[in-house]
Amino acid sequence: MSDLPKVALVTGGSRGIGRACAERLAKDGFEVYLTYVSRPEEAEKVVAAINEAGGEAKAFRLDASNREAMTAFFAEEIKDKVSLEVLVNNAGITKDGLLIRMKDEDWDRVIQVNLTGAFACLREAAKIMVKQRRGRIVNIASVVGQMGNAGQANYVAAKAGLIGLTKSAARELASRGITVNAVTPGFIQTDMTAELPEAIVSKMLENIPLGRLGGPEDIASAVSFLAGEGAGYVTGQILAVNGGMYM
Numbered sequence: 001m002s003d004l005p006k007v008a009l010v011t012g013g014s015r016g017i018g019r020a021c022a023e024r025l026a027k028d029g030f031e032v033y034l035t036y037v038s039r040p041e042e043a044e045k046v047v048a049a050i051n052e053a054g055g056e057a058k059a060f061r062l063d064a065s066n067r068e069a070m071t072a073f074f075a076e077e078i079k080d081k082v083s084l085e086v087l088v089n090n091a092g093i094t095k096d097g098l099l100i101r102m103k104d105e106d107w108d109r110v111i112q113v114n115l116t117g118a119f120a121c122l123r124e125a126a127k128i129m130v131k132q133r134r135g136r137i138v139n140i141a142s143v144v145g146q147m148g149n150a151g152q153a154n155y156v157a158a159k160a161g162l163i164g165l166t167k168s169a170a171r172e173l174a175s176r177g178i179t180v181n182a183v184t185p186g187f188i189q190t191d192m193t194a195e196l197p198e199a200i201v202s203k204m205l206e207n208i209p210l211g212r213l214g215g216p217e218d219i220a221s222a223v224s225f226l227a228g229e230g231a232g233y234v235t236g237q238i239l240a241v242n243g244g245m246y247m
């Protein structure tokens with residue numbers, strides 16, 4: 001074991017589910033590196049909250065869809081500088097619309113950030129973890145990637161792709177001591193879901209057996225498990241955290 005700091009990297013760690021994962025992994029004892037793209041002030045709030053709670057964190061502006069920037073980030077901040085124990089591929093966006101009216105740019109952007117970005121980050125992390133012969137990768141997919149959803153063809157395709165990527169990467173990296181799993185959140189209260197009309201929220205609640213929306217910390221608990229000692233024999237799995245929605 002090296003003396004390098006043990007880092008958990010959380011993409012899109014400045015708000016919502018990513019923030020909860022960052023705070024939880026810091027409590028679990030990792031130094032947390034979190035990325036953001038547009039709101040530095042939110043990222044700095046998370047760093048401050050983690051520091052105040054006695055943990056360590058750094059924030060980096062890194063657009064998940066920018067492959068050159070991704071490669072440069074790993075070369076400059078991760079390789080030979082820290083021990084990369086955990087990657088949480090969480091950065092994600094939606095650009096919803098009915099598919100016959102969906103604009104090319106909305107399709108492309110959602111695939112670029114949610115799927116290609118996750119792939120690029122996973123690839124860089126895996127190069128380092130393979131050398132360490134150790135690592136945990138958790139991809140944040142979605143319940144809709146398992147069941148489909150009208151009005152979200154781009155997002156659903158990206159999340160279903162992320163589930164396939166998870167299963168393939170798990171098989172490829174297992175012999176090097178690296179586990180790769182996905183968490184599929186159901187309906188979680190964050191900025192991403194805050195804009196939904198009341199009528200849609202009530203309709204969704206009817207389909208959630210536990211009778212409530214999830215919180216970001218519900219997803220962070222699952223990520224903490226998959227990143228922790230107890231999940232060493234779990235790989236290639238899709239852990240649904242959705243209040244009991246049947247797929």
Ligand code: NAP
Nearest residue numbers: 012014015016017036037038039064091092142188190192
């Ligand atoms: P959110 O509140 O909208 O937060 C998104 C986070 O991702 C922010 O930190 C944002 O940073 C970052 N981000 C966005 N685009 C990025 C990019 N190109 N590069 C790097 N970071 C980027 O979203 P959330 O609800 O927490 O969702 C987090 C993940 O969970 C997403 O992958 C989402 O698809 C998935 N998910 C969410 C739900 C739900 O109900 N909320 C359900 C299923 C799955 P900035 O603030 O700097 O833009």
